[in-house]
Each structure stands twice: as structure tokens, then as C-alpha cells.
Amino acid sequence: MGISSPGIGSGIDVNTIVSKLMSVESQPLNDFDKKSASYLAQVSAFGNLSSALGGFQSSLSSLSSLSGFQTMSATPGDNSIFTTSASGTAQPGSYRVNITQIAQAQTLASGGYKSTTAAIGLGGKTTINFALGTVSGGSFGLSGAKLDKALSSGGLTTGALTINNTAIATDGTTRSARLLADAINAKSATTGVSAKASATVTDATLFASYGDIDTSAGGTYALSVGGVNIAVQASGVAPGEAGAVSAASIDAALTGNTAITRALADANITVSGTAAGGDLAFTNADGSNITIAEGVSGTVSGGIGNAAGAANIGSATTEVGAISLISASGSPITVGGTNPAGAGLSAGVGGAYLGAGFAADSSRTSGNIVIDSSNNTLQGIMAAINKGNFGVTARIVSDGSTGTNATPNRLVLTSTATGESSTMKITLSGSGGSAPDEELSKLLAYDPAGAQNMSQKAAASNTKGTVDGIDFTSSSLGISGSVPGVTISALKVGSSTLTVSKDTAALTASVTGFVKAYNDLTKQITDLSGYNADTKTGGALLGDSTVRNLQASIRRQLSSSITGLQGTSLTNLSQIGVSFQKDGTLTLDTSKLGKAIESNYNDIAGLFAAVGRGTDADVKFASSTSKTQAGDYRVDITQLATQGTLKGTVALPAETVIAEDTTWTVTLNDTKPATLANTATITLPAGSYNPSQLQTMLQSSINGVSAFSSAGATVSATIGDDGMLQLSSTRYGAKSNLHIASATGTAVSDVFGAGASVDGVDVAGTIGGYTATGDGQNLTGGPGAPVEGLKLTITGDAIGSRGTIGFSQGYAYQLNNLAAGYLGSTGAITSRTTGLNNTVKDITKQRDAFAARLTDIEARYRKQYTALDTSIASMNTTASFLTQQFAAMAKA
Structure with missing residues (x-):
């Protein structure tokens, strides 16, 4: 194959000629590139505009609703005691807040168990019901035994008693329950425990027998109680004679408003029982000792413990009372010391509710679990409780003890909510008429008003304190209502000031931010669409209709007055110091804004947000x-x-009996078609209920269903003036409904009569x-x-x-909507950008097509000039030959 180089034969520079021709032919490519660059510059400019408009919209988001104008500040003097938040309804002022107690949840612990997987009890079916409510009356603490009579003479030795690891100051002078209580109360600030001297009561058997007094042999007799003579018999008086002392005469002296009863009252002594009945007793309410003495001279018979005619040589006994310990926080009390028994106490940790009552709270959930042979272990019981999701959580805690007889594992229960109404009551019932499993009862039974087999480790308590001396209480750490419009979040016990004031700085910052955001947007629009006379250049979006419409719409909205505002004199921005300047930007007169805040504070929100009144x-x-x-x-x-309801048709009796194994099927706020999660079976605790208790039990049982609570579905129970029970879904409207059907045990009709469910309707x-x-x-x-x-x-x-x-x-709300119309997937800017990108794609296709044609043109040029090159080369060859021939002919 030969090597060809265009122009060698002819001398024509074919490559240069073709290159220059193609340079001319390709000039339109530059036009395509310029057009693409121009459109891409607009795309970039719209991107910048979109970014600026998005920033402007972001500045409007906090001003578009009333929540953005919560411009009251609440400042605590010491934020380690409490923190605060204020709404726009808060009133300026200064308050003194004193937190005396912090809310907490109740925690109960069982006794120790060796294993978490070993069976507890015999495995018979036992239903365990959990109710949450409030303890009333009584106290939490320990009841001491009656003190030994020897205390009245020897006192209690130093170091004999410690409470919560604090020594109580006792010595030989601590000779009564009252003095012992005083010594304990002197340390209450350290121990958190106070003491009450229980009533000092004489031995109920002291007067079990009282013989008629006989002083006929020349003796005398006197009976005194706490230093008060209640019976005196002179010498020479035989039984039955005038002035003779007997059980009957003592009772007569102690009955009614007599000199003796008045003297005893002055000595703080009360009387119970009768001497004739053998149960005469005396009580000193403050716990002081009571001495009962018989003074005898000469020959006397009868008296305390002596039959008639039995010699009486006199007697004296001092009765000493008992103390009870009260834990201020409801926490267990640790008792120790060298001789706690001398104080009537046992060494160790303990505590229980004493003389208390329990009332279930209808607003709290309750629930049941069933324990049988499949789950009667600590782990099984814990899992069943946690699965129930009715306001109590369970866990197993080990104390770390080891050894053959160690029982380290304890079931610990905690209410999921704080507050006094989160106190637990745990009751157990058997099945089919059988009693509950005895071992399960030992483990779990807990009633603040009865048996307390679990021990309380932390009491359910409210947050308590005062605001300017006015008491408040809250079931949580949050306190609302004491200071209108302010929520206080308690952190610890203590006292601090609270200052509520208008947050003018925040409101000024919001308005200033609005002005700045608008001016930033205006500058960006000017840069992108304006003309620079100095450089004689225009922005990438000069003359663009989208930008012009955006700018005009914003200015038109800001220049118009707000309509629809009722009861306010503020209708435009100039009234709060915001006005246009000659260059189209906004300026803010902070002095004028300050005056508007002072005089029209609550109306400024209407200029910016969407408001309905x-x-x-x-x-x-x-x-x-x-x-x-x-x-x-x-x-x-x-x-x-309206709400979906089920109302009874008969008044509830004084007592309604719920049988064992009673279950009802409840459907709450169901949909069409039905949703399985909206129906559940509840187990009602067996027992006898008065109307109020029944109301509370039913409401709590239904609200304790985890599927209902997860969906936000609850019911309320009420008893009308007609005595009829009504259950209502707390939801309103056509999606509110409540249907209950009997499953086992007590029938629904036994409670509601012929009552039928009525579904709710929408407004x-x-x-x-x-x-x-x-x-x-x-x-x-x-x-x-x-x-x-x-x-x-x-x-x-x-x-x-x-x-x-x-x-x-308001302006912010309108402009936010306006910006949304330009931004987003369907916004005007997106549409314009999409159109420009499509135009660039079309230009690119046109350029590619033209570039393809240039290849054909170049090939054609090369073909033509190559043919010309060949022709000229051939002619040059012929010319050279002829020249040679002519030269040869000339020589010849």
C-alpha cells in the first residue's frame, strides 16, 4: 500500500485549505455554545434565587403562627432548683417559689428468692389485679412494742438506738415514751423520721379483779392515777357502808363531769372501760408515764388484784407507753443500736402503712395478669407484668448474696408515673372458687390498707411547694397553673425567685430578622435581575418575568393592609416601625417598634401570623x-x-358483686371495616363494689388495655344523678364508639341493665x-x-x-405561602429551571447534529481537494514529460 500525502504532487496545501474552510463552516458551533452558556447561567441564577427565597421562607416559619410569638420570658433566680417556660398568656410579675417535695413513683420489692426460674407455688390459676390510686390517712413507718416498765426507773442507755444510721441521744433520764419520742424528733432533720408516742394505756388486766375496800379495822385507803386521787376511804368503814370504795363507786366517780374527771383531764388522762367490768384503763395522749398507786395505812382489805377480805398492803405501778416511727418520705426505716428492743423496736430495715386507707384513681389504668404453671417463676411474673403495660413495670434485682441458703433475687415493681395517685394495690384471686396460690400471695399481695407482703422502697409522691405562700401540688415534676401561663419544672427542693416579663428582645429580634431576610432577598434579586450602569452589564435574569412577578407580589403584599383582624388597631407594618426605603429595601425604626410592643403587645402577632378570633x-x-x-x-x-356511649338503664345498687373469672369483650373506637386491635378482652377483679368503686374499676380496667392506650383510645366512667352508670369514649365524632359484650362470669346486663351502645356523631x-x-x-x-x-x-x-x-x-403567613408557590417540585422557579434545562438539552442536540454534518463537509472538502491535487499532479507529470521531450528534440 502506497503512502499518500495531499499536496506533494501538486504543491497545494490541502490540509491548510481544508482547515481554514472548516473553521469558517464551524462558526455556528460558537453560537450554540454561547446560547447554552447563557441558559445555564440563568439556571445557576435561579438556583441562587431559590436558595435566597428558601432562606427568606425559613425566616418566616417562626413568624407564621401564633406559637412563634410566645414572647414572654420566665427567669428563675436559681435554675438549679427549677426551670421554666412561658406562653404568651403569662402575666409580668415577680414570684417567690418554694419547692418542698419532688414527685416520684412508688417502688415495691419482694422478699428474696434463690432462683429466678424456679416455680413459685403449686401452679394453679391465679389472677393478679393491679390498681393505682391514692393512700389516705395513716402514716408510713413502724409501730413499736410497749416499753418495758423498767424504763420508768432506769431510762435507756446511751447508744441504745440508732435510726437511719444516726444515733439517738438517750440516757438514764429517758424514762418515758414521750421523752424517747422527743429524742428521736430532735434528729428528724437528719434521719427523715419522726416519732409519735402512742397512747400510754394501763394494763387492761390491772383492774381485772377489784375487791370492795374494808377499813373497819382502823386503816385508811386512797387510789390515785397520775397523781389524782380517784377514790378515798376513811378509817372504820365497812363494805357497803356510806363512803365505802368499790368497783361500782370508782366507775361512778369516773362518769360524767365530776371533779375527778376534770382533774384527770387537766393531767391529760382519759378513761376507758370500767372497774366493774374488769377492763378499766387510763390513757395519757402525749405518751407520758402513768403511775397508779394504792396508799394504805393500818389494816385494809380488798382493792386492785385483791378479793374482798384479802389483805391489801398497798401497791404502785408505773405504766409506760410505746412509740411509732413515721418516715417523712415513705422510705424504709433502718433501726439499729446496742439495745433497740429497749425502745420497743427490732433491729433491721422495715416500714409499712399504718392505719391508712386506699382509693383507686379512675384516671389511672389498672390491669390483670394470669399466673399458672406456665409462668409461675420470677421471670415469668416479670414478663407478664411488663407485657400488660398497665402502669407498672417489673424487673428482677439481685443483692449479690451468695451461698447455699442465699436468696439474692427480688422482684421490684415501679409505677410508670409519678405522683401520689400512682400508689399500687395488688390483689390476688383464684379460679373456679379456689383461693389464690398461697406462695404467690406471699410474694405479691400488697394493700396500703391491709396486708403488705411487698416492702415499699420509695413512696409515690407529688411535687409540693408554695408560690408566694400559696400551696401547690403536682403529680409530676411540672407545675402549671400556679403562675398563669408559666410551667415550672422542679429539679430539687429549694427556694428561688421567678421573674416573668415581656421578652421584648425576642420579639424585636424576630421583626429584625424578618426585615433582614427581606433585604437579603431583595439584594439577591437585584444582583440577579438588575442592570449595573457602571459595568454596563445586566444580571443573568435581567428582564425575566418570573423574577419580576415574584418581586412585585412580595412588595404588593407588604404594602397592603391586613384584613380580618378583630379588636386591634394594628393593620400594617408601618405602625410597628417597618417601612420601605427608596431603594426598595425595608428599614426598622426600633423606637417605634418598642412603643408598639409597649402599647399593643398582644396584637403584633396578628401582623405576621395566621390568626382566628x-x-x-x-x-x-x-x-x-x-x-x-x-x-x-x-x-x-x-x-x-358527641361521644360513643354505653349507659345503664337501672340505678346501681349499694353493692355490685363481680364474680370470679369475669371477662368482657370491649370494642373501642373501631373502624369500618373492623380492626382487630380495637377489640380486647378484659378481666374484672372479683369482689363487691359500691357505685364509686365500680365506676373506677371499669374505667381503669378498660384504659389498662395496652392496645387501646397505644392508639390513644380511652374511656371515662360517670354516675349520673339518676344513679345510672355510663361509659363514654373520650373521643368525639363518628369514629367514637364503645361496645361491650359478656364473655364469662358476671354479665354486662347485670351492671348496665338493658342499656345499648350509641355511637358518636361529628359536628x-x-x-x-x-x-x-x-x-x-x-x-x-x-x-x-x-x-x-x-x-x-x-x-x-x-x-x-x-x-x-x-x-x-399576617404578612409572614402570606409571604410564606407565596414563597411555597415558587419553591418545591411544582413551583414557578422549578418550572422555569426545568424549561431552561430542557432548552439546553435541545441546543446540545442541535450542536451535536451540526457537528456531525461538519464531519461530512470536511470529508467532502478533502475529497474535492484531493481530486484537484491528483489532477494537478498528473498535469505536472505530463508537463514535465513534455518539457523533457521538447528539450531532447531541441538538441537533436
Whole structure:
């Protein structure tokens, strides 16, 4: 194959000629590139505009709703004691807050067990019911035994008693229950335990026999109690004679308002029983000792412990009372020392409710678990309780003890909520008439008013304290209502000031941020679409209609007045110091803003946010959409929302008996088609219930179903003036329903009679005369109307006209909606960007097609000039030959 090089034969520079021709032919490619660059510059510019508009929209988000104007500040003097948050309804002022107690949940612990997997009990079916409620009356602590009479003479030795590892100051002078209680109370600040001297009662058998007194042989007799003579017999008096002392005469002296009873009362001594009945006893309420003495001279017979005629040589006995310990926090008490028995106490850790009552709380959940041979272990019981999800959690804790006889494992139960109403009551019942398993009862039975087989490690308690000397209590760490509009979150016991004031700095910062965001957006628009006279260049979006429309819409909205505001004099930005400058930017007069905050503080929100205000307090603005138009709209209600109910038809008796193994099937707030999770079977604890107890038990049992509580479905139980029980779903509307069917045991009709379930209905009515849709208590304006998307919450009990609702769209709300129309997947900027990118793609296709044609053109040029090159080369060859021939001919 030969090597060809264009132009060698002809001398023509074919490559240069073709290159220059193609340079001319390819000039349109530059035009394509310029067009692409121009459109891509616009795409980039719209990206910058989108970013700037997005930033502007972000600055509006906190100003578009009333929640963005919670501009009250609540500042604690010491935020280690409590923290605070304030709403816009808070009132300026200074308060003194004293927290005296912090809320906590109750914790109970069982006795120790060797294994967590060993069976407990015989495995018979036992139902365990958990109820939560409040302890009333009584106290939590320890009851001591009656003190030894020797205490009255020898006292209690030093170091004999410690409480919670603190030594109690006792010595030889500690000779009564009262003095011992005083010594314990002197250390209460350290121990958290106080003492009460229980009533000092004489031995009930002391007067078991009392013989008639006989002084006829010349003796005398006197009976005194606590230094008060209650019976005196002179010398020479035989039984039955005037002035003779007998059991009957003693009882007569101690009955009614006599000199003797008044003297005993002055000595703080009360009387119970009778001498004739053999149970006469004396009590000193403050725990002081009582000495009962018989003074005898000469020959005397009868008296205390002596039959008639039996010689009496005199007697004296001192009765010493007992103490009880009270834990201020409801925590266990640790008793120790060298001789705690001398104080009537046993060494160790203990505590229980004494003389208390228990009332279940209907607002708290309750629930049941069934324990049998399949789960009668610590682990099985723990799992069953936790699965129940009815307000109590269980765990197993080991104390770490080891050894052959060690029992380190304890079941620990804790209420999931704090507050006094989270105290547990745990009852057990058997099945089929059988008693509950004895070992399970030993493990779990707990009643603050009865047997307490579990020990309380922490008491359920409320947060307590005062605000400016006014008491408050809260079941949680949060305290609301004591200072209107302010929520206090307690951290620890202590006292501090609380200052509530207008957060003018935050409101000023919000308005300043709005002005800055607008000016930043304006600058970006100017840079992208304006003309620079100095450089004689225009922005990438100069003359773009999208940008012009955006800028004009923003300025038009900011220049217009707000409509729909009721009861306010603020309708435009200039009234709070915001105004336009000549260059189109905004400026803020902070002095004017400050005056507006001072005089129209509550109305500034209406200039920025979406606000709805009704003339009826029970018609409340809930929300709106971008399609809702500002204005005043009449509200008319034709139907109020109701709840699904089941009401009895007969008044409840004084006692309603729930049989063992009673189960009901409850369906709550079910859907169409039905949802399985909306139906559950509940087990009702067996027992006899008065109406109030039955109401509480049913409400708690249903609300204790975890599937219901997870879905936010609850019921409330009430007893009407007619004595009939009613259960209601707490939800309103057509999605509210409650149906109960008997399964086993006591029938539903035994409680509700022939009562039938009634499903709830939605609220119905119109807004501004336009159709509205009800959903529960919410009424929302229908599509296509000025009230579209306007949602109102309708409460109260009135049908018909419910006044008017004034709705306004503040500047921030309007501009936020405007920005949303330009941003997002369907926004104007996205549409323009998409169009520009599509144009660039079309130009790229055109350029590629033209570039392909240039290849063909170049090939054609090369082919033509190559042919010319060949022709000229051939002609040059011929010319050279002829020249040679002519030269040869000339020589010849």
C-alpha cells in the first residue's frame, strides 16, 4: 500500500485549505455554545434565587403562627432548683417559689428468692389485679412494742438506738415514751423520721379483779392515777357502808363531769372501760408515764388484784407507753443500736402503712395478669407484668448474696408515673372458687390498707411547694397553673425567685430578622435581575418575568393592609416601625417598634401570623391553609359532636358483686371495616363494689388495655344523678364508639341493665354560609369557598348561631405561602429551571447534529481537494514529460 500525502504532487496545501474552510463552516458551533452558556447561567441564577427565597421562607416559619410569638420570658433566680417556660398568656410579675417535695413513683420489692426460674407455688390459676390510686390517712413507718416498765426507773442507755444510721441521744433520764419520742424528733432533720408516742394505756388486766375496800379495822385507803386521787376511804368503814370504795363507786366517780374527771383531764388522762367490768384503763395522749398507786395505812382489805377480805398492803405501778416511727418520705426505716428492743423496736430495715386507707384513681389504668404453671417463676411474673403495660413495670434485682441458703433475687415493681395517685394495690384471686396460690400471695399481695407482703422502697409522691405562700401540688415534676401561663419544672427542693416579663428582645429580634431576610432577598434579586450602569452589564435574569412577578407580589403584599383582624388597631407594618426605603429595601425604626410592643403587645402577632378570633369562647380557631381567605365569617351549628356511649338503664345498687373469672369483650373506637386491635378482652377483679368503686374499676380496667392506650383510645366512667352508670369514649365524632359484650362470669346486663351502645356523631354546620365538613369537634371549610381549609374546634352545648370568627393572614403567613408557590417540585422557579434545562438539552442536540454534518463537509472538502491535487499532479507529470521531450528534440 502506497503512502499518500495531499499536496506533494501538486504543491497545494490541502490540509491548510481544508482547515481554514472548516473553521469558517464551524462558526455556528460558537453560537450554540454561547446560547447554552447563557441558559445555564440563568439556571445557576435561579438556583441562587431559590436558595435566597428558601432562606427568606425559613425566616418566616417562626413568624407564621401564633406559637412563634410566645414572647414572654420566665427567669428563675436559681435554675438549679427549677426551670421554666412561658406562653404568651403569662402575666409580668415577680414570684417567690418554694419547692418542698419532688414527685416520684412508688417502688415495691419482694422478699428474696434463690432462683429466678424456679416455680413459685403449686401452679394453679391465679389472677393478679393491679390498681393505682391514692393512700389516705395513716402514716408510713413502724409501730413499736410497749416499753418495758423498767424504763420508768432506769431510762435507756446511751447508744441504745440508732435510726437511719444516726444515733439517738438517750440516757438514764429517758424514762418515758414521750421523752424517747422527743429524742428521736430532735434528729428528724437528719434521719427523715419522726416519732409519735402512742397512747400510754394501763394494763387492761390491772383492774381485772377489784375487791370492795374494808377499813373497819382502823386503816385508811386512797387510789390515785397520775397523781389524782380517784377514790378515798376513811378509817372504820365497812363494805357497803356510806363512803365505802368499790368497783361500782370508782366507775361512778369516773362518769360524767365530776371533779375527778376534770382533774384527770387537766393531767391529760382519759378513761376507758370500767372497774366493774374488769377492763378499766387510763390513757395519757402525749405518751407520758402513768403511775397508779394504792396508799394504805393500818389494816385494809380488798382493792386492785385483791378479793374482798384479802389483805391489801398497798401497791404502785408505773405504766409506760410505746412509740411509732413515721418516715417523712415513705422510705424504709433502718433501726439499729446496742439495745433497740429497749425502745420497743427490732433491729433491721422495715416500714409499712399504718392505719391508712386506699382509693383507686379512675384516671389511672389498672390491669390483670394470669399466673399458672406456665409462668409461675420470677421471670415469668416479670414478663407478664411488663407485657400488660398497665402502669407498672417489673424487673428482677439481685443483692449479690451468695451461698447455699442465699436468696439474692427480688422482684421490684415501679409505677410508670409519678405522683401520689400512682400508689399500687395488688390483689390476688383464684379460679373456679379456689383461693389464690398461697406462695404467690406471699410474694405479691400488697394493700396500703391491709396486708403488705411487698416492702415499699420509695413512696409515690407529688411535687409540693408554695408560690408566694400559696400551696401547690403536682403529680409530676411540672407545675402549671400556679403562675398563669408559666410551667415550672422542679429539679430539687429549694427556694428561688421567678421573674416573668415581656421578652421584648425576642420579639424585636424576630421583626429584625424578618426585615433582614427581606433585604437579603431583595439584594439577591437585584444582583440577579438588575442592570449595573457602571459595568454596563445586566444580571443573568435581567428582564425575566418570573423574577419580576415574584418581586412585585412580595412588595404588593407588604404594602397592603391586613384584613380580618378583630379588636386591634394594628393593620400594617408601618405602625410597628417597618417601612420601605427608596431603594426598595425595608428599614426598622426600633423606637417605634418598642412603643408598639409597649402599647399593643398582644396584637403584633396578628401582623405576621395566621390568626382566628371568635366572638364565642367555645368556637376556637385551629388552623388554615393557603387557600383560606381573610375575613369575618358567621358560624352556624346544626349538630354538636358527641361521644360513643354505653349507659345503664337501672340505678346501681349499694353493692355490685363481680364474680370470679369475669371477662368482657370491649370494642373501642373501631373502624369500618373492623380492626382487630380495637377489640380486647378484659378481666374484672372479683369482689363487691359500691357505685364509686365500680365506676373506677371499669374505667381503669378498660384504659389498662395496652392496645387501646397505644392508639390513644380511652374511656371515662360517670354516675349520673339518676344513679345510672355510663361509659363514654373520650373521643368525639363518628369514629367514637364503645361496645361491650359478656364473655364469662358476671354479665354486662347485670351492671348496665338493658342499656345499648350509641355511637358518636361529628359536628355539623356552616362557616360564613359555606359548606363545612365535620370531623369530631372540628369543622373545616369546604373546597372552592373563601373559607376553604379554615378549621374550627366547636365545643359548648349550643345549637344555631355561634357568633363570628375573624380570620386574618399576617404578612409572614402570606409571604410564606407565596414563597411555597415558587419553591418545591411544582413551583414557578422549578418550572422555569426545568424549561431552561430542557432548552439546553435541545441546543446540545442541535450542536451535536451540526457537528456531525461538519464531519461530512470536511470529508467532502478533502475529497474535492484531493481530486484537484491528483489532477494537478498528473498535469505536472505530463508537463514535465513534455518539457523533457521538447528539450531532447531541441538538441537533436
